[in-house]
Amino acid sequence: MPPKCEPFAPVRIQDLKEELRQTGYRLVIAIHPAQPADSKGETPPRDLFIINADGTGLKQITHTADIDERVPRTSPDGKWFTYNYGDTLVEANTLKMRQLYGGYVWTPDSRQTVECGKNGITYMDVATGNKTKTVPVPRKVDIVDLTADGNWFIFEIRDYLGKQYTIDFLSSAGGEIRKLPNHSVRGGECHPCFAPDGKWMCWNAGNSLAVRKFDPSLPDGTDGKIFTLPEKQLGQDPCGRWSHCGRYIAYVNIPHRGSWRVHSPLCIVRVVDGATITISPPGWLGHHWDYDWLPPEGTEQRKTP
Numbered sequence: 001m002p003p004k005c006e007p008f009a010p011v012r013i014q015d016l017k018e019e020l021r022q023t024g025y026r027l028v029i030a031i032h033p034a035q036p037a038d039s040k041g042e043t044p045p046r047d048l049f050i051i052n053a054d055g056t057g058l059k060q061i062t063h064t065a066d067i068d069e070r071v072p073r074t075s076p077d078g079k080w081f082t083y084n085y086g087d088t089l090v091e092a093n094t095l096k097m098r099q100l101y102g103g104y105v106w107t108p109d110s111r112q113t114v115e116c117g118k119n120g121i122t123y124m125d126v127a128t129g130n131k132t133k134t135v136p137v138p139r140k141v142d143i144v145d146l147t148a149d150g151n152w153f154i155f156e157i158r159d160y161l162g163k164q165y166t167i168d169f170l171s172s173a174g175g176e177i178r179k180l181p182n183h184s185v186r187g188g189e190c191h192p193c194f195a196p197d198g199k200w201m202c203w204n205a206g207n208s209l210a211v212r213k214f215d216p217s218l219p220d221g222t223d224g225k226i227f228t229l230p231e232k233q234l235g236q237d238p239c240g241r242w243s244h245c246g247r248y249i250a251y252v253n254i255p256h257r258g259s260w261r262v263h264s265p266l267c268i269v270r271v272v273d274g275a276t277i278t279i280s281p282p283g284w285l286g287h288h289w290d291y292d293w294l295p296p297e298g299t300e301q302r303k304t305p
Contacts, residue, residue, distance in 0.1 A: 002245040007200055007271040016275040017054045024296025025053035030070040031284040046070050055279035070290050075110035078295035086113050092294050105143055108150045116143045135174045147198035152216055156190045165189040167203055180221050191239035195246045202240040207231050209238040230274045243293045250291055266291055
């Protein structure tokens with residue numbers, strides 16, 4: 001696994017495609033068959049594919065014409081991923097699958113998944129499928145990520161505290177929901193994601209992808225400095241997923257003159273300089289996190305849980 005680094009660490013190789021090739025990173029993505037929508041505008045169900053981070057080696061790993069397979073989520077150690085919001089567990093090297101029906105969010109030790117229901121936030125042991133604990137919360141929220149120390153969940157709430165969209169966070173021990181400041185640009189804000197060290201976050205800031213520090217010891221949870229990645233390059237509504245090293249973010253490029261309903265190509269941006277590459281064909285990929293990173297092929301695995 002490439003070593004963790006600061007998102008704004010200096011560029012190592014100017015050619016982003018070559019830099020990504022040398023990392024050995026891959027991504028698991030959910031894409032629709034390359035065929036037009038039906039008369040109702042519906043596209044065929046997605047299958048899962050794996051692709052190298054430099055855009056080579058696209059390989060289909062599921063073949064289920066009548067089942068929509070989407071939203072893969074990789075464990076922090078890169079050894080597993082789930083899809084369909086935690087329903088199925090996959091070993092990243094062997095691609096062995098089994099039903100899990102767990103949560104969408106992983107704990108930092110990659111041994112539990114987490115989800116929020118009407119009774120609170122529930123943890124599930126991946127090896128046994130048993131629920132280990134439930135934490136009461138003020139209201140049901142759709143948690144989407146957890147810091148590397150396991151202490152803070154992040155999510156979005158619509159129409160909350162006088163705002164149409166808010167990015168919010170909550171202690172993993174429960175307690176009050178805290179709201180991060182809204183970005184100044186026009187448009188919705190959604191799909192937050194922590195960097196692997198838990199000290200940075202990115203989110204869909206409406207017209208582009210934005211990055212800022214996360215520090216729950218501060219009143220607003222951040223120091224207020226926002227880095228907005230190049231709007232013209234990234235398109236509208238980009239929802240990012242960080243690489244395991246914290247240097248790159250994968251996102252879907254939706255044209256500004258298009259619609260969020262279109263299916264668009266998967267891209268990668270290098271945070272420090274805004275360099276981008278496209279790694280999947282246009283017209284295939286959904287958005288809203290139908291993709292996540294995988295470590296280089298051949299990474300040593302634990303025994304399958």
